[in-house]
Amino acid sequence: MKTKESIPSYRITDLESSERPRERLANIGAQSLRTAELLAILLRVGLPGENAVQVGDRLLLECKGLSGLHRITYEELCNLRGIGPAKAAQIKAAIELGRRISSEAPAEKPAIHSPGDAANLVKYEMSALEQEELWVLLLDTRNRLVDTDRTYRGSLNSSMVRVGELFKVAIRQNIASMIVVHNHPSGDPTPSPEDIALTRAIYKAGKLLDIDVLDHLVIGSGGRFVSLKERGLGFNSEN
Numbered sequence: 001m002k003t004k005e006s007i008p009s010y011r012i013t014d015l016e017s018s019e020r021p022r023e024r025l026a027n028i029g030a031q032s033l034r035t036a037e038l039l040a041i042l043l044r045v046g047l048p049g050e051n052a053v054q055v056g057d058r059l060l061l062e063c064k065g066l067s068g069l070h071r072i073t074y075e076e077l078c079n080l081r082g083i084g085p086a087k088a089a090q091i092k093a094a095i096e097l098g099r100r101i102s103s104e105a106p107a108e109k110p111a112i113h114s115p116g117d118a119a120n121l122v123k124y125e126m127s128a129l130e131q132e133e134l135w136v137l138l139l140d141t142r143n144r145l146v147d148t149d150r151t152y153r154g155s156l157n158s159s160m161v162r163v164g165e166l167f168k169v170a171i172r173q174n175i176a177s178m179i180v181v182h183n184h185p186s187g188d189p190t191p192s193p194e195d196i197a198l199t200r201a202i203y204k205a206g207k208l209l210d211i212d213v214l215d216h217l218v219i220g221s222g223g224r225f226v227s228l229k230e231r232g233l234g235f236n237s238e239n
Contacts, residue, residue, distance in 0.1 A: 020140065035066055042090045047082045055082050067187070067221040070095055070128040099125055109144040112137070112214075115227035118179050119217055121145065126183040126219040134182040136166055139214070141176045152182075161198060163205045170211050177212035181219060189220030191228055199234025 011148060021037035030038065046052040063069040069077075069091070077088040118137060119181045126133065134152040138143060151168040152161055165188030170178050180202055182195075191199075199216040206213035217230040229235050 111144045119225040137179040138155045138175045139177045163201050180216040183219040187221030189218040189226040199228050
């Protein structure tokens, strides 16, 4: 009978050539690979009874998807079966490179013409936050992003947030308009009654200060977000 030590670990090279993630990436492009296959390229080696792609599938299941893998700490990742310090470091380094690419300032200031445009600027980073944070996207007269003010961290509601604080940087930089964004660490972007009350207060303050509050977005997990403006929540006197 074979002992546990005699069972070989599976490598990517043990797969058929047409099924190897690296070869598939070279032939059809990284965007065509499943997330587990991309992880397998980083992992390189599987475990007894599991090839690297299967380890990647299990890792995503245990972490509850790519957003969970984004949130998990290095120490927690090290403790998962088949990972260890070296593989955990490779995975975390790849995630951090992705974050830096997403936040790198483009040569041309990005213009925001829809809630999706605004969400795309922040959702990668905000979806991984373990606490609620409220950011203000400051825009010029052509709706181009001028700056991002990370104003609050912690539980947010209309009684705790000082609305005037949200406008300090906008006033100082003579900003034409702004978009408020905050995240729900639960992953569910459904606006709460407190979110709607806060939106109403911010919108009214913007009217008084002659700064257009274009939207309030709630960022969840898996790329999900909600625009309170699109849903008509907090942006008129009737709601």
